[in-house]
Amino acid sequence: MTQTVTKAPFRADHVGSLLRPDRLHEARSEFQNGTISANRLREVENEEIKRVVDKQIEAGLQAVTDGEFRRTWFHLDFMEHLNGFEGYVPEHGYAFQGQESEKYNVRNSGDISFNPDHPFLGDVKDLIDIVDGRSSVKFAIPSPNMFFNDGIRNPDIYPDLEKYAEDIIQTYQDAVQAFYDAGLRYLQLDDVYIAGLAADSVPWNEDSGDARDFLIDLAVRVLNESLAKKPDDLTVTVHLCRGNYRSTWAFEGSYDRIAPKLFAKGKVDGFFLEYDDERSGGFNPLKYIPEDGPRVVLGVVTSKTGALEDNKDVVDRIKTASEYVQLNQLCLSPQCGFASTHHGNELSEEQQWAKLKFIVDVAKEVWG
Template sequence: MTITTKAPFRADIVGSFLRPDRIKQARLQKENGEITAEQLRAIEDTEIIRLVEKQKAIGLQAVTDGEFRRAWWHFDFLGGLVGAEFYESESGLQFNGVTTRAHGVKVTGKIDFDSHPFIEDYKFLHSIAGNHTAKFTIPSPNMLLYRGKIETDIYTNKTDLANDLISAYQKAVQAFYDAGCRYLQLDDTSWASFFSESGLEKIKEQGDEPRELAELYARVINESIANKPEDMKITMHICRGNFQSTFTSSGGYENVSDIIFGSLNVDGLFLEFDDERSGGFEPLRHVNRSDLKIVLGLITSKFGELENPENIKARMKEASQYVSLDQLCLSPQCGFASTEEGNKLTEEQQWDKVKHVINIANDVWK
């Protein structure tokens, strides 16, 4: 395979992996007071080391900690911001017939970033990455705009909250960089609200104008990463929901494709293209930068069956009609465990999926 030395890589991953039984057991033991937080962290350390070695062994260039220390892909980080809190909500999130646990994040004060525990989590990953690139994932700042319950008089409109989020994330980006991070990914489900007519109607019902909201989301992303150092790569994963192999949203990128592909200043976009819910590749015509990497999520992380590699190659060829093959990469469409419950496939199937990505990429970029 032609080696790409800068992230994102030809064969890449979104980030999360199925939690080992040992971690699940240890978290229950911690909740029951049977082990300490320090003992739980030691168990997580051991399992993360094992995970990283596995990622290296199968041929990935970027390695993650699998989000093993988190219960949620977004709430854990957002709840650690100054002015935000993780809380027990009245009901869970609805996922195509399945409901999550009743958790959420609320804004109780002025949003800021200071001494976040995820910095130490990154430092541990960095310490064991060796010659591989340590990739770390955090939720997009838009997720607090999208999911945050406002319980303070400080913010009477989205713009004021957005401005403080930008400041907080600028500090976060610098903090991760200072800790050694050169590959940071922002995960974001808020964009999926624009992909369907029902989503657009819901935005309007909440008092927002869809185009103005999309432009606000783009500004938040761009200004949050505006000061990133030159040698740091920041990508974004746009998701339609991922909980126990289900989803929350459907629809293609067309409604906001000019904004996503034409105005976001990220270094790469991880995009879901694994089934008909994602629409076609035509929105990629708005890509107007030769340095923007488009990571095609053509391999589903929701189920264990392996896709026909020739079908995947054919779809990549189709995408290359809109974006040069040199700008394309391949990955699973999402992580394998956006929450600690994980998707409905085995660890063996999970690793077969990752190997599938690598093998296909090796064939495409010989």
């Protein structure tokens, strides 16, 4: 039996988002149509968040989220409420396997800084009140690296990439402190950008390799410097995602290219890694995780389909991963959230809860 984990990330954990119930979809539609008030929408959100908090605790999870029930997108709702950014409708949505996402994005519109009235701070406080000490509270925001996706930086406002990076870093230092002051002690940064730097869809040659290595170095520096002033008792993890939209994905590729830099030098408490299918590659990149360093939360249970994984297969994969990272540093989770956007993945709520309970049960079997 290995040591019981009493600090996040936990042996059985989850990425954060949950399927939105029909009642929430209906309330948001009614609000957009002007038939209910913002206060009434907030009441419905609170009631549904209370329900899923209870369900997460009932499943045996040690950290609970609000399911991202107040958001439309896992990232854009946060990004557009920072000073210096605005939401807009582009010509095209994000490209996913077999489909294009709903059209929405953010762009740089001015000098960048943290908004002390950011609505997510109130969301965190409300979640803490709802949980009321019954569990650890987890909250996710997009990684600072998400602001380096193509088309976001305005070169007329920020012609110098380094100045842009400096202002993003300062914004996140302020954001991290603001979430801490709001009472949060478990923060997750969702990062599609840096995972995309290792995507198989982008060919590596001498020229692009040099450029990509520069961007990987920059991404690791932005991450680390954004967390340089975080309080010691704030746990921060990073979730690396290859895209999650209505059970589809955006790209594939192993962690080989980014592991020697991100895994070896990333100053975080844990990495949530997607390992639910062959798109993820093997466990070999985990050899770069320092001994007694960040925990590795293995996302070997998929959130994209409802079929429950085979217990033995999951246990065997954890054992295989332990050949590269000591078992005591490993944890288990779904590979991604169940609803990175308001649309949700193609499975039922019942299947979602069965997946989370399964993770708790397997974690007890492996780690005791």
